[in-house]
Amino acid sequence: MTNKTQNDSLLRFMTCGSVDDGKSTLIGRLLFDTKTILADTLTQISNTSKKRGMEAVDLSLLTDGLQAEREQGITIDVAYRYFSTGTRKYIIADAPGHEQYTRNMVTAASTANLAIILIDARRGVLTQTRRHSYLAHLVGIQHIVVAVNKMDLVNYDQAIYDKICADYTAFAKEIGLAQARDIRFIPMSALNGDMLVDRLDSMPWYQGETLLEMLEKAPAAHTEQSEEFRFPVQFVCRPHASADVALHDFRGFMGRVESGDIAVGDAVTVLPNGYQSKVKAIQLGEAQLQSAQTEQSITLLLEDEIDTSRGDMIVKTGSNIAPVKQIEAFVCWLSETPMSTARTYIIRHTTRESKAKVGAISYKVDVNTLEQQTTTDLKMNDIARISFKLAQPLMVDSYSQNRATGAFIVIDESTNNTVGAGMIV
Amino acid sequence: MNKQPLSHLDWLEAEAIHILREVAGQCSNPVLLFSGGKDSLCILRLAEKAFRPGKFPFPLLHIDTGHNYQEVINFRDQRAAELGERLIVRSVEDSMKRGTVVLKTPDEPRNKHQSVTLLEAIEEFGFDCCIGGARRDEEKARAKERIMSFRDEFGQWDPKNQRPELWNLYNARSHKGENIRAFPISNWTEMDVWQYIERENLQLPSIYFAHQRDVVMRGGAIVPINVPLANGDVVNPPKTGEEIINMQVRFRTVGDITCTAPVISDADNVSKIVLETATTTITERGATRLDDQTSDASMEQRKKEGYF
Numbered sequence: 175m176t177n178k179t180q181n182d183s184l185l186r187f188m189t190c191g192s193v194d195d196g197k198s199t200l201i202g203r204l205l206f207d208t209k210t211i212l213a214d215t216l217t218q219i220s221n222t223s224k225k226r227g228m229e230a231v232d233l234s235l236l237t238d239g240l241q242a243e244r245e246q247g248i249t250i251d252v253a254y255r256y257f258s259t260g261t262r263k264y265i266i267a268d269a270p271g272h273e274q275y276t277r278n279m280v281t282a283a284s285t286a287n288l289a290i291i292l293i294d295a296r297r298g299v300l301t302q303t304r305r306h307s308y309l310a311h312l313v314g315i316q317h318i319v320v321a322v323n324k325m326d327l328v329n330y331d332q333a334i335y336d337k338i339c340a341d342y343t344a345f346a347k348e349i350g351l352a353q354a355r356d357i358r359f360i361p362m363s364a365l366n367g368d369m370l371v372d373r374l375d376s377m378p379w380y381q382g383e384t385l386l387e388m389l390e391k392a393p394a395a396h397t398e399q400s401e402e403f404r405f406p407v408q409f410v411c412r413p414h415a416s417a418d419v420a421l422h423d424f425r426g427f428m429g430r431v432e433s434g435d436i437a438v439g440d441a442v443t444v445l446p447n448g449y450q451s452k453v454k455a456i457q458l459g460e461a462q463l464q465s466a467q468t469e470q471s472i473t474l475l476l477e478d479e480i481d482t483s484r485g486d487m488i489v490k491t492g493s494n495i496a497p498v499k500q501i502e503a504f505v506c507w508l509s510e511t512p513m514s515t516a517r518t519y520i521i522r523h524t525t526r527e528s529k530a531k532v533g534a535i536s537y538k539v540d541v542n543t544l545e546q547q548t549t550t551d552l553k554m555n556d557i558a559r560i561s562f563k564l565a566q567p568l569m570v571d572s573y574s575q576n577r578a579t580g581a582f583i584v585i586d587e588s589t590n591n592t593v594g595a596g597m598i599v
Numbered sequence: 600m601n602k603q604p605l606s607h608l609d610w611l612e613a614e615a616i617h618i619l620r621e622v623a624g625q626c627s628n629p630v631l632l633f634s635g636g637k638d639s640l641c642i643l644r645l646a647e648k649a650f651r652p653g654k655f656p657f658p659l660l661h662i663d664t665g666h667n668y669q670e671v672i673n674f675r676d677q678r679a680a681e682l683g684e685r686l687i688v689r690s691v692e693d694s695m696k697r698g699t700v701v702l703k704t705p706d707e708p709r710n711k712h713q714s715v716t717l718l719e720a721i722e723e724f725g726f727d728c729c730i731g732g733a734r735r736d737e738e739k740a741r742a743k744e745r746i747m748s749f750r751d752e753f754g755q756w757d758p759k760n761q762r763p764e765l766w767n768l769y770n771a772r773s774h775k776g777e778n779i780r781a782f783p784i785s786n787w788t789e790m791d792v793w794q795y796i797e798r799e800n801l802q803l804p805s806i807y808f809a810h811q812r813d814v815v816m817r818g819g820a821i822v823p824i825n826v827p828l829a830n831g832d833v834v835n836p837p838k839t840g841e842e843i844i845n846m847q848v849r850f851r852t853v854g855d856i857t858c859t860a861p862v863i864s865d866a867d868n869v870s871k872i873v874l875e876t877a878t879t880t881i882t883e884r885g886a887t888r889l890d891d892q893t894s895d896a897s898m899e900q901r902k903k904e905g906y907f
Contacts, residue, residue, distance in 0.1 A: 183604040184611075251758070253742040254735050256788050263607040265786055277763060284765040394604035408620040411653040421652050428649070430617045430767075459648035469605055471616035471649070484624045508763045522768055525624060583768045590772040592762040 182260075183394045188267040188282040188315075190306035191292030196323045200292065200364040201255060201268055204386070207371035208257045252282045262390055276309065276541055276555035277508045280595055283313035284581070287395045290319045290385070295328045295361070299341045304349075305541045307342075311351045312504060312557070312597065314577050317392050318357045321385065325377065326363040332379045335361045349544060360385055396433065396468040402495070402571070403434030404579050405488040406524035411473065426457065426473040427482055432524065432578035436474070436490070437465035444480055445487045445569045446497035451476040485526035487569045487579075495579075497567030500533070502599045504573075506557045509586065509593035513552035521562065521596070523582040528566035530584070535560050559599070573597035608795055612645065615783035617767060618746055619649040622728055622781045623656040625771040629728035629781070632717075633659040633686070635667075635675035635804055636853045638732030641792055642783060643678065644799050657730070658685040662716045664709040665692040666856045669829055674804040689720040708858040718754045721778055728771060728779040736788045747771045748780040756780075789851075790876050797869045809849045809867040815841040820860045821848060 191197035223232045255266040267282035269275065283289065289310040293303055310318060320342055328334045339359045346352040361380050362369035368376055370385045383391070411426035436442075440453045455475040456463040466472045474488060482488075489495055507513055513532065521530040536559040537546040552558050573580030584594030605613065619642075622629050631646065633639045646655050659679055663672070679686035691709050694700040699719065700712045721729065735741050745761050747769045762770050771779045784792070796803065814821045815837050824843060826834045834856045837843055848861035849872070866872045 182607055184607040251743050251761070254786070255742065256736050256786070258607075258788070258790065263791075281763045281765050285767075397602070397604050408617070408624050409650075409656075411650065413653040416652065416654075418652070424652060426652075428620055430613060430620075459651065467605075469610060469613055471613040471620070522770065524768075525621075577766065581766045581768065583765055583770065585770055585772065590770070590774060590777075592764070592770045595763070595765045 182262050184263045184265065185288065185389060185392055185394060186265045186267065186286050187288040187290065187389065187392075188269060188279075188286040188310075189290045189292065190269070190279065190310065191290075191302075191323075195292040195294050196364045197268070197292050200290070200321070200323065200362075200370065201266060203364050203367050203370050204266075205255065205257050207367055208259055208386070252278050259386070259390065264389065276305070276557070277506060277595075279306065279309050280313055280506045281508075283310055283315055284595065286313075286315055288317040288319065288389070288392050289315045290321050293320060293322050293338055293342070295322050295324045295334055295338065298338050299345060301542045303342070304345060304544065307346065307351055308349060308539075308541055308544055311349060311355065314573060314597070316355060316398065318351070318355055319385065319388055320357065320359045321364075322359065322361045323364050325361045326366055326368070330361075330376045332377075335359075335380075358382075358388060360388065401433035401468065401576060402493050403436050403440075403488075403490045404432045404495075404524075404571070404576065405429050405436065405474065406432060406526065406579075407482055407484055407486045407488065408525050410483055424475075425479065426475055427488065428471075428473045429488075429525070430471045431466050431468050433468050433576055434490075435465060435467045438463075441491040442476065442488050443491045443493070444482050445489060445495070446567045447481075447486070449478075449480045449482070450491055451478040451480055453477075485524075487524065487526075489569075495569055495571060497569055499564045499567050500561065501564065501568065501570060501582075501596075502559070502561045503582070503596040504539075504557060504599065505552070505560050505584065505594050505596045507552045507554055507594050509591060510554050511586070511593070512554070513594065515550070518587075519593070520585040520587055521564065521568070521582050522585060523568045523570065524579060526566070526568060527585075528564045528568060530562040530564050533561035533563055560596075570598050572599060608791065608798060611784070611787055611791055612648070612795070614767075614786065615642070615645045616649040618769065618781060618783040619646055619730065621747075621769050622730055622771060622779075623650070625769070626728040626773075626779065628724070628726050629657040629730060630660045630687075630724065630726045631655070631657050631730045632732070633661055633675065633679070634732075634853070635661070635671040635678070636732070637792060637796060637803055637807060638734065638784060640678070640801055640803060641787075641795055642730065642732050643682065644795075644801055645783060647682070655682075655684050658687055660687045660689065660720060660726075660729070662713045662720065663688055663690045663692075664713060664855045665690055666709055666828070666834055668804070668806055668853060668856060669827065670806050671804045671853050672829065674802075678802075687720070687724070689716050689723075691716045694719060706857065708855055710855045710858050714754065721754070726778070727773050728781055730781045730783065732784055733780075733782050734787050734789075734792075735785050744782065744785065746782055746785050748782065749773070750778045750780060752776045754778065790873070793869065793873045793876050797873055803869075804853065806850045806853060806861075807872070809847050809864045809871075811845055812848050812861065813843050814846050814848065814861070815843055817841065821846065821863070822860060823848075823856065826856050 189197050253268045257264050267286055269278040269282035291306050322335050322338050361377055368374040373384055406429055407427050408429040411428055413421045413424055438453050443450050454477045456466050457473040515532045519530050521528050535549055538549040538556055538558040571579040580598045582596045583592050586593045691700055691712050694716045700715050745764045749762055750756055773779050812823055814823050824835045824837045847865055849864040850861045866875045
């Protein structure tokens with residue numbers, strides 16, 4: 175292997191904050207300081223900076239988006255950026271932080287294992303900080319880095335930093351975030367590149383890790399707690415017309431290990447029917463594996479001939495999971511068309527779909543005050559606790575236990591649009 | 600619990616296999632776009648890992664501009680034959696004959712006209728999903744692209760009207776006439792692609808490796824000249840007064856001859872290319888795609904018009 179990044183892991187994280195907090199500058203800095211930005215791109219943004227009458231190169235232009243957005247001076251969606259340090263590959267989900275973009279934040283958070291929450295040192299903990307923290311919490315992000323940015327504008331004053339940390343900690347306790355999550359604080363100046371990749375000498379009172387050091391050490395997804403084996407069947411491979419007669423009885427169940435691990439010889443149950451068998455073989459391409467772990471896409475062969483199709487779920491025999499026809503969930507509404515309680519929607523959960531009818535809406539959460547409000551409708555960016563009745567049974571875990579089998583999307587059959595995101599209670 | 604997380608290549612591979620299987624599970628008539636280029640060769644390898652020992656649950660489709668390097672076309676045919684999968688080729692020149700593609704000038708680059716031929720092929724076969732090798736790191740109009748990207752009846756991409764994509768729950772549903780574009784290697788960078796090619800020991804068309812070639816310098820770019828086609832034609836004659844230089848070059852991307860430029864390189868194997876990719880100072884498209892340099896937003900524009 176010619177490059178040592180070859181065997182290193184991957185971390186997905188998101189950034190929460192608005193343009194004013196220096197979020198684009200922070201991402202631009204990370205890309206620039208890790209040498210991800212190549213000369214021609216730099217020339218391009220340097221020319222644009224000059225055109226706009228700026229003295230220094232504006233690194234926030236690196237995350238400048240589409241023409242449609244530039245014309246309106248807004249960011250309309252989640253963008254994905256990439257960098258690599260030689261020890262780790264990173265995928266950044268960059269979502270705009272305005273109030274009306276709750277849905278984008280939830281989207282970005284759904285695949286992230288760490289969130290950087292930006293606070294402007296001059297302004298402290300704001301309503302939006304609460305909103306970002308609540309959403310990161312709701313969507314199950316395990317690691318929170320609170321980045322107190324623009325320290326250069328408050329004379330690198332430690333007292334200001336300490337006050338913000340204390341305010342945030344108090345608030346985090348209030349919403350149950352502090353108990354459940356790993357929260358770290360860091361003072362920085364994204365503009366000057368201070369405490370991101372490099373440590374300048376402006377804040378000798380801070381001896382903690384730089385942002386990049388935190389990112390490098392943050393645990394990858396699925397490495398912190400043991401999870402039950404969950405294997406939703408995506409596709410069944412039956413090459414019975416193959417020229418190779420030996421394959422005529424081949425029956426491979428293809429899918430991704432969403433959680434847990436599995437080994438040859440393990441006793442398994444196929445849900446919802448409850449058929450039992452044992453794992454005969456595990457394949458990944460031409461390779462025969464003895465075992466497989468979370469996030470691997472594999473093919474499972476079972477000892478017995480079992481009628482199994484897409485949408486079924488293979489679990490270890492004895493695992494505590496059963497098909498249900500009613501679920502209770504927090505739902506973030508994503509569509510401009512409000513939810514209608516009279517309508518039937520489609521719920522897609524793992525590889526399975528079911529028609530669903532809205533039952534009761536318990537309450538709506540005000541994402542700014544975190545107050546629970548009674549409601550009869552759900553509009554875009556609203557988050558509410560809702561129950562659904564299902565036409566087909568689903569094999570679910572609670573979202574707090576399992577992000578893969580606790581999550582679902584709501585689809586509007588008339589438009590085929592994805593209109594809601596659900597997290598099972 | 601994973602004591603050891605997957606390596607980034609294993610993770611990217613697993614994600615791509617999952618996406619390919621979702622396409623197969625959700626769509627009734629998908630197709631895999633295959634050009635013979637490095638990204639689509641990676642996807643073929645991923646499809647093998649996703650579906651063997653079965654056959655691919657989709658045919659391969661190439662939209663040929665008629666101005667492709669002969670080495671790449673030969674390689675394309677050879678690879679499809681080795682895999683025993685069905686390859687469909689539809690040609691921009693046939694669209695020109697039908698009058699659906701009209702060139703402004705005979706030597707106008709044909710890359711953007713592929714959109715028309717692609718849409719014609721989609722209609723001819725009734726494909727509901729096209730799998731492609733686009734990556735988000737290629738260009739800023741791609742950074743916001745979904746893994747399952749929705750296109751309307753005209754093949755248009757509306758950046759403001761895309762389906763939110765959460766967790767790994769992809770929504771590839773479409774009504775008749777509409778189309779999904781699926782991008783299994785969205786999260787890969789150019790470096791990841793080369794590392795994967797190295798790890799999987801994938802064969803590539805020879806023009807990816809350093810070779811001697813007649814070129815001219817035109818507007819700051821290296822332009823290959825007098826490139827022969829299978830039908831005996833020669834593309835890209837030098838202009839009057841241009842000095843022909845024989846240079847050692849390789850291609851970082853392959854596409855239509857008239858808009859793909861090589862870079863100076865002595866990397867004649869994959870390991871050397873991985874090293875060169877690690878130390879390059881120019882982006883993949885910046886160095887090699889003459890069609891993206893027309894305007895700041897040219898990729899965005901082409902995508903809105905139905906380009907891949």
